[in-house]
Structure formats: structure tokens, C-alpha cells
Amino acid sequence: xxxxxxxxxxxxxxxxxxxxxxxxxxxxxxxxxxxxxxxxxxxxxxxxxxxxxxxxxxxxxxxxxxxxxxxxxxxxxxxxxxxxxxxxxxxxxxxxxxxxxxxxxxxxxxxxxxxxxxxxxxxxxxxxxxxxxxxxxxxxxxxxxxxxxxxxxxxxxxxxxxxxxxxxxxxxxxxxxxxxxxxxxxxxxxxxxxxxxxxxxxxxxxxxxxxxxxxxxxxxxxxxxxxxxxxxxxxxxxxxxxxxxxxxxxxxxxxxxxxxxxxxxxxxxxxxxxxxxxxxxxxxxxxxxxxxxxxxxxxxxxxxxxxxxxxxxxxxxxxxxxxxxxxxxxxxxxxxxxxxxxxxxxxxxxxxxxxxxxxxxxxxxxxxxxxxxxxxxxxxxxxxxxxxxxxxxxxxxxx
Numbered sequence: 038x039x040x041x042x043x044x045x046x047x048x049x050x051x052x053x054x055x056x057x058x059x060x061x062x063x064x065x066x067x068x069x070x071x072x073x074x075x076x077x078x079x080x081x082x083x084x085x086x087x088x089x090x091x092x093x094x095x096x097x098x099x100x101x102x103x104x105x106x107x108x109x110x111x112x113x114x115x116x117x118x119x120x121x122x123x124x125x126x127x128x129x130x131x132x133x134x135x136x137x138x139x140x141x142x143x144x145x146x147x148x149x150x151x152x153x154x155x156x157x158x159x160x161x162x163x164x165x166x167x168x169x170x171x172x173x174x175x176x177x178x179x180x181x182x183x184x185x186x187x188x189x190x191x192x193x194x195x196x197x198x199x200x201x202x203x204x205x206x207x208x209x210x211x212x213x214x215x216x217x218x219x220x221x222x223x224x225x226x227x228x229x230x231x232x233x234x235x236x237x238x239x240x241x242x243x244x245x246x247x248x249x250x251x252x253x254x255x256x257x258x259x260x261x262x263x264x265x266x267x268x269x270x271x272x273x274x275x276x277x278x279x280x281x282x283x284x285x286x287x288x289x290x291x292x293x294x295x296x297x298x299x300x301x302x303x304x305x306x307x308x309x310x311x312x313x314x315x316x317x318x319x320x321x322x323x324x325x326x327x328x329x330x331x332x333x334x335x336x337x338x339x340x341x342x343x344x345x346x347x348x349x350x351x352x353x354x355x356x357x358x359x360x361x362x363x364x365x366x367x368x369x370x371x372x373x374x375x376x377x378x379x380x381x382x383x384x385x386x387x388x389x390x391x392x393x394x395x396x397x398x399x400x401x402x403x404x405x406x407x408x409x410x411x412x413x414x415x416x417x418x419x420x421x422x423x424x425x426x427x428x429x430x431x432x433x434x435x436x
Contacts, residue, residue: 053172057230058181060223061165062188064128067219068161069192071135071154074200074212075100081209086144093144096151101389103155105382111160112378120164120374125228127160128220135217139210162189163381167374168231170366176311179363183307186359187300194296198289254376256421257368258383260319261361263418265387267326268354270395270411271333273388275347278337278404287340294344298351306356310363318360319422325353327415334408 079093086093115123134157137150166182173181203212272295276288302322310318329350336342365376391411398407 065188069189070196077201100155107159112375115374131157132221163377179310180307183359298348302352302355307359310360322357323419330412
């Protein structure tokens with residue numbers, strides 16, 4: 038028996054080979070680099086179009102709004118059509134948007150290109166995660182999600198700085214041409230690599246009785262919004278605070294320490310979620326995030342202690358995300374892409390709120406005050422996180 042999209046069932050999957058996982062990782066890395074590289078390139082873009090740097094911030098806002106709005110719809114489409122085809126089309130569209138970004142003759146065209154890029158990106162990340170999660174062995178699902186997600190985190194501290202250097206010495210337009218070429222080349226293998234085991238059979242559709250409803254889904258992804266606010270209120274204004282404090286030279290290596298902690302934390306969270314109840318992992322991660330964010334605020338004036346606190350904070354904070362993804366996939370196996378899309382939208386909402394609120398707080402009260410607020414937000418997130426109903430992880434699926 039085969040699923041409507043020709044996808045293998047969870048209980049019959051022998052596991053993913055290194056090739057598809059590497060392809061998924063590279064996709065997340067390139068899309069993530071495109072997301073994070075815009076901010077450091079804003080001064081160069083502003084100079085090209087004679088627009089203020091503050092005005093070019095609309096490029097980030099437009100991308101984020103397009104992503105948040107389109108992501109749930111993209112997930113709904115992906116769950117009803119062939120996911121591999123949706124991903125391939127999204128990557129081609131994303132590549133075209135980056136070509137449009139590189140060749141934009143005016144700021145208006147550039148803004149439209151970034152909106153299209155946000156629409157396309159909304160269909161890439163959640164679909165990649167869904168393809169991996171539905172083909173992973175149940176006992177390794179969160180771990181593989183963490184491996185793939187580390188591509189996005191690596192873009193945060195490797196891809197974006199590399200793109201920034203490229204923009205400084207070559208120009209900002211070639212950076213987007215390179216990203217366009219990379220994502221276009223990934224579209225073709227994605228269209229075929231996920232169809233390599235058509236002989237796998239699907240499990241019967243889960244019974245409707247007792248299935249969690251929309252209210253449970255909203256509550257579950259709301260936790261991600263609170264988590265994102267807590268984490269990105271710290272990250273977004275870290276460099277600004279260090280510059281204001283006369284420690285600009287420490288920014289690169291502190292960000293590297295943060296990035297390494299984030300990657301390791303994702304792997305730890307994934308492994309723990311595969312061996313224990315993922316909700317326990319998310320709650321533990323949120324509790325540690327609250328405590329360690331307060332610690333970062335306390336040691337902020339001491340650079341050495343700050344490096345250690347940032348590493349531990351990132352390790353605890355990013356252990357949350359693969360466990361949360363595992364929890365959502367387990368809760369809604371028949372709506373995997375849709376829930377992961379909602380989850381990504383929730384992340385962007387929290388990130389945007391952190392940027393909007395955080396700037397005002399840093400200006401009025403200082404950076405440590407923002408960290409205490411972020412720590413406080415992680416506490417209700419920990420309380421809101423709930424386990425799933427009686428359908429337990431250990432329950433065997435029907436053949």
C-alpha cells in the first residue's frame with residue numbers, strides 16, 4: 038500500500054542515507070544564508086539606490102511578512118500535493134527571486150523581489166523538514182531534524198559573514214547571483230531523490246477519534262513564538278550592545294561561540310527528544326533558557342564570562358527547536374508540513390516582535406533589561422508547553 042503522495046510510512050522506513058540528509062542540510066544552509074545575509078549588506082544596497090539604511094530595512098520586513106503570511110498556505114499545499122515537486126518549484130522560484138534581487142534596476146523592483154523570495158522560502162524549509170521527518174526512523178527523527186536544522190544555524194555564523202565579505206569586496210549583487218545559482222542547482226536533485234523508495238508501503242491513516250484539534254495546534258506553535266522572542270531579543274541586539282560598550286572587536290568571536298553552542302544544542306536536543314518525551318525536552322530547554330539569559334545579563338560587562346554564558350545559553354535555547362518539531366510531527370502526522378509551516382511562521386512572529394520591542398527597551402533601559410524581559414518570556418513558554426493526548430509515542434502504529 039502506498040500513501041497519496043507516494044511517500045513511505047513511518048513504520049516501514051529503513052532510514053535516510055547520507056545523500057538526502059546532506060542535500061537537505063545544504064538547502065537549509067543556502068536559504069538561511071540568503072535570509073541572514075541581507076542585514077549586513079544593507080549599507081551597500083542603500084548606497085546603490087540612494088536610500089537610507091533605515092529605509093532599506095523594509096527589505097527585511099517585506100521578506101519576513103511574506104514568509105509569515107505564505108508559510109501556512111504553503112504547508113497546506115505541500116501536505117496535499119507531492120512534497121518533492123513543491124520543494125523543487127519553490128527552489129526555482131527562490132532562485133528567480135534572487136536573480137531579480139541581483140538585477141533590480143530600482144529599489145521598488147528590489148522590494149518586490151524580496152517579497153517573492155519570502156514567498157518561496159515559506160515553502161522550502163517546512164517542506165524539507167517534512168520530507169526528512171516522514172522518512173526518518175522514528176527513533177532518530179528529532180536527531181535528523183536537528184542535523185538538517187544545523188544548516189540554518191551554520192548560515193547564521195558562517196554563511197552570512199562570508200556573504201558580507203563578498204559584498205564588501207565584490208559587491209552585493211554577485212552575492213545574490215551565487216545564492217541563485219546554488220538554489221537552482223539543488224532543485225533538480227530534490228525532484229528525484231525523495232522518490233527513490235516507491236516500494237515502501239504506507240501505514241493506515243490514523244484514527245480520527247481523539248486526534249488533537251486546531252486549538253491544540255495553535256497552543257503548540259504559540260510556544261515557539263515565545264521561545265523566539267526570548268532567544269532573538271538577546272541575539273538581535275548583542276552586536277549593537279557590544280559596539281556601544283566599546284567592545285566591537287569581540288563581536289566576531291562571541292558570535293562564533295554562540296553559533297557553536299547553537300549547533301551543539303540542536304544536536305543534543307534532537308538526541309534527547311528521540312530518547313525521551315519531546316515535551317519534557319522543550320520544557321527543560323525553556324527553563325534553562327530563562328535561567329541562562331538572566332546569567333548573560335549579569336555577566337555582560339565581563340567579556341570572558343560572557344563568552345561562556347552565551348555558549349551555554351545557545352546550547353540550551355537551540356535544544357528546544359528539534360524537540361518542538363518532533364512533538365508537532367508526532368501530534369499531527371497527517372499534517373506534518375502544515376504544522377511545521379505554522380511553527381516557522383510562529384518563529385518569524387517572535388523574531389519580529391523581538392526586533393520591534395527590543396530596540397525600544399535597549400534605547401530606554403539598556404541591553405541587560407531586555408535580557409531580563411526575554412528570560413521572563415521563556416517562563417510562560419515553559420508553562421504553556423504541553424504533552425500530547427493519550428496517543429503516546431510508544432504506541433505501535435497499525436500495519
